[in-house]
Amino acid sequence: MQHRIPPHTDPAPGRQRNLRRSTLLIIAGSALLLLAIHITGAMIDERGLATQPQNRNQAPSLSHWFGTDWLGRDMFARTMKGLLLSVQVGLIGAVASTLLAALFGLLAATGGKHVDRFVAWLIDLFLSVPHLVTLILIAYISGGGLRGIVIGIALTHWPSLARVIRAEAMQIKQADYVRISERFGKSRIWIALHHMLPHLLPQLMVGFLLMFPHAILHEAAITFLGLGLSPHQPAIGIILNESMRYLSTGMWWLAIFPGVSLIIVVRLFGILGERLRMLLDPRTAHE
Amino acid sequence: MKLNLMVYGKWFGMKLIRLCTLLLALSIVTFGLMSLSPIDPVQAYIGADAMRVSSEQRQAIADYWGLDDPPHVRYLHWASAMLQGDMGTSMLYREPVADVIGERFLHSAALMAVAWLASGVIGLAFGIVAAANKGRWPDRIITWYCYTIASTPAYWVGLVMLVVFAVWLGWFPVGLAVPAGVMASDVTLLDRIYHLVLPALTLSMVGIAPIALHTREKLLSVLSSDYVLYARARGEKGYTLIRQHGLRNILLPAVTLQFTSFSELFGGAVLAEQVFSYPGLGQATVEAGLGGDVPLLLGIVLCSALFVFIGNLIADLLYRLIDPRMRKGGEW
Numbered sequence: 001m002q003h004r005i006p007p008h009t010d011p012a013p014g015r016q017r018n019l020r021r022s023t024l025l026i027i028a029g030s031a032l033l034l035l036a037i038h039i040t041g042a043m044i045d046e047r048g049l050a051t052q053p054q055n056r057n058q059a060p061s062l063s064h065w066f067g068t069d070w071l072g073r074d075m076f077a078r079t080m081k082g083l084l085l086s087v088q089v090g091l092i093g094a095v096a097s098t099l100l101a102a103l104f105g106l107l108a109a110t111g112g113k114h115v116d117r118f119v120a121w122l123i124d125l126f127l128s129v130p131h132l133v134t135l136i137l138i139a140y141i142s143g144g145g146l147r148g149i150v151i152g153i154a155l156t157h158w159p160s161l162a163r164v165i166r167a168e169a170m171q172i173k174q175a176d177y178v179r180i181s182e183r184f185g186k187s188r189i190w191i192a193l194h195h196m197l198p199h200l201l202p203q204l205m206v207g208f209l210l211m212f213p214h215a216i217l218h219e220a221a222i223t224f225l226g227l228g229l230s231p232h233q234p235a236i237g238i239i240l241n242e243s244m245r246y247l248s249t250g251m252w253w254l255a256i257f258p259g260v261s262l263i264i265v266v267r268l269f270g271i272l273g274e275r276l277r278m279l280l281d282p283r284t285a286h287e
Numbered sequence: 288m289k290l291n292l293m294v295y296g297k298w299f300g301m302k303l304i305r306l307c308t309l310l311l312a313l314s315i316v317t318f319g320l321m322s323l324s325p326i327d328p329v330q331a332y333i334g335a336d337a338m339r340v341s342s343e344q345r346q347a348i349a350d351y352w353g354l355d356d357p358p359h360v361r362y363l364h365w366a367s368a369m370l371q372g373d374m375g376t377s378m379l380y381r382e383p384v385a386d387v388i389g390e391r392f393l394h395s396a397a398l399m400a401v402a403w404l405a406s407g408v409i410g411l412a413f414g415i416v417a418a419a420n421k422g423r424w425p426d427r428i429i430t431w432y433c434y435t436i437a438s439t440p441a442y443w444v445g446l447v448m449l450v451v452f453a454v455w456l457g458w459f460p461v462g463l464a465v466p467a468g469v470m471a472s473d474v475t476l477l478d479r480i481y482h483l484v485l486p487a488l489t490l491s492m493v494g495i496a497p498i499a500l501h502t503r504e505k506l507l508s509v510l511s512s513d514y515v516l517y518a519r520a521r522g523e524k525g526y527t528l529i530r531q532h533g534l535r536n537i538l539l540p541a542v543t544l545q546f547t548s549f550s551e552l553f554g555g556a557v558l559a560e561q562v563f564s565y566p567g568l569g570q571a572t573v574e575a576g577l578g579g580d581v582p583l584l585l586g587i588v589l590c591s592a593l594f595v596f597i598g599n600l601i602a603d604l605l606y607r608l609i610d611p612r613m614r615k616g617g618e619w
Contacts, residue, residue: 125316128309128592132554136576137317137588143325217440224442225561225573240443244562252450259443266438 023275030268034087037265041084044077060253067253069246075239079258082236083265089146090216093153097215098208100158105165106196109173110188119166123159131156135218139227149228153215161207168203169196202280209273213266220262236262298607306596310589314369315362317588321581322358365585375582379574384586387571392590395567397479399556401487406494407545413495414502414541419529421507430503433496441555445489445562452485459485486563490555494548501544505537543605549598553591 060067066075108119126134135152142148169192172178178195186194223229223237231238236258243254329348356364365375374384417429436444452459460482506529509515515532523531557569564570568587575584 125309125312127550128313128595129588130550130553130557130591130595132557133572133588133591136557136572137320137584140576140579140584141320141324213438217438220440221442221558224440224558225576227573227576240440240446244446244449247446247449248454252454255443255446255450259440259446262443263435263439267435270434270438 019275019278023272023279026268026272026275030272033265033268037080037083037087040080044081060257066257067251069242069251069254075254075257078234078239079236079261081234082239082258083261085233085235086216086219086237086262087265089149089153089219090212093150093219094157094208094212094215096150096154097157097211098161098204100154101161101165101207102197102200102204104158104162105200106169106192108162108166109169109196110192116166119162123162126156126159131218132221135222136225136227139222144228146229149219149222152222153218156218157211157215161204161211164203164207165200168200172196172199206273206277206280209269209276212273213270216262216266216269302600302603306593309596310592313592314366314585314589317585318362318365319358321585322361324579365582374586377575377580377583379578379580379583384582387583388568388586388590391566391568391571394565395556395560395569398483398486398490398559398565398567399552401483402490402494402555403545403552405487405491407498407541409491410495410498411502411537411541413499414537415506415529415533417499417503418506418510418533419526421510426503429499433500436493437496439493440558441489441493442558442562444492445486445559448485448489449562482565486559486565489559489562490552493555494552497548497551498541498544502537502541505540506533509533509536539606539609543602546598546602546605550595553594 066079068074069078104119104122108116111119129137134156135149138152138155139148142151172195178191181191181195220235220237220240223235224241225237226241229235229238231242239258240255243251243258246254329345368375372385374388376382377384377387380387413429413433417426420426510529510533515528518528518532553569556567557572559565560567560569561573568590571583572587572591574580575587
């Protein structure tokens, strides 16, 4: 569902705000949130996740913010742990995917016609199957586990960004300084690394930030389907999957709170990426 | 006119060749990678009875499925059967893969078609309303909804639907495509629709976002054009203005966008079917992935690719048929 969302050209319709200042606030806010998730996630040890049979099936209260599940585990602790895991997996997957996009984009732009065609074909191949099916396939191929999820996320997110990078690199290739550099006998790899890559860094940064929330969502989706992590690990997807069996008994808090926490994290990073994209894009930077 | 037909024929031919090479490459890559999986198909096939199966029986199963042959031999075997219309036998369902996919796809198709139509129509309406009221509260609510739902997992929307409509209000069943404990012949169309409502609602709620946001963007750019300014100067305004000058310009991109979204639709269906235990193709995909059912998974990968390809093809064709600018020039 990524990249179908058109650019957000007016962040606050009808109200003029300073984009730079509000973006800084959002960066600070998301950094703080990330830090908070990390700290609470790291502080919660085995004891926090332990089963407390005397506290089973409790609705949210002051001592258990998100309630407890059918084994008496505190849902707030599990949610934080799960968020930490999702963010980490999303981060690794998105970084790897961005590197892949940079590699293939530059290869297509500098490697000549045949390489370009091959990369285009590869992109088509990856886009031809629904992402979720690819993720399931890769999870199966790698035999489950965290590794399969990370590989799957890395392999499914690069094609669209690679196209953007290719187009940008093609433009840079026409620039005078690149042509002069070519005449001076610099190799294609040298040009790609020293003339193109520095210009592409902002694009890669924004691409990464826009990819990150989708990577988190896909991680949650694939663990929700039960492919990948073992059921004992508190991942958001697994928590939501387990909650399905208890929803019909009226334990709504098992699904609502973890889901809302996930949405808040994903939305925040989405906004962050959009804002940075607008700041880096000269057409919208001064709105 | 004759020339036109020839051009179309050539175009279709190219597309067909593309499809064939795509499916061929996809099947080779998928097959090759699958043979690398550490999941033992025999083990996955036996499942929980592992203790009671002797090693001779395991060997017999492996021989029966041809699992000890090298991958390329197995691939050629599979491909030649495939060309004759035999997609192999599903290990989980013990039925021909083609039958499993065919039956499951019917369920999924009903779900996806309803969600596709509903999200298209509602999304278009939302986009128009948002653009017409740019900056005012309807616009803010709609854009807020779209951006939020775009960062919401589809299955979580399904879970919320379950809690609200099935558990609290009790209006709809908790899952399945047909009532439990009823003979297949006694299931009425009404029963099926009744069971379809919640999953379809979930899928369409999620599908609204991209189409609404795109429509809004397109319509805004149309509304800021010179001819709309001229129309306004002549005194046209409100929804008449949008209907006469905007709608024609935004309809085609909106419709083609809906057709190119088959990939996301399929992904959403996988998740929604899992939440509602709806026996569609998505659920079969998950089961095949979990159970190591290689023939079924391979069949589903190819079918989903074909599904996405057809969507893109229709979008491409619509553009060429309807937009005169694309008809005249452009690359064929």
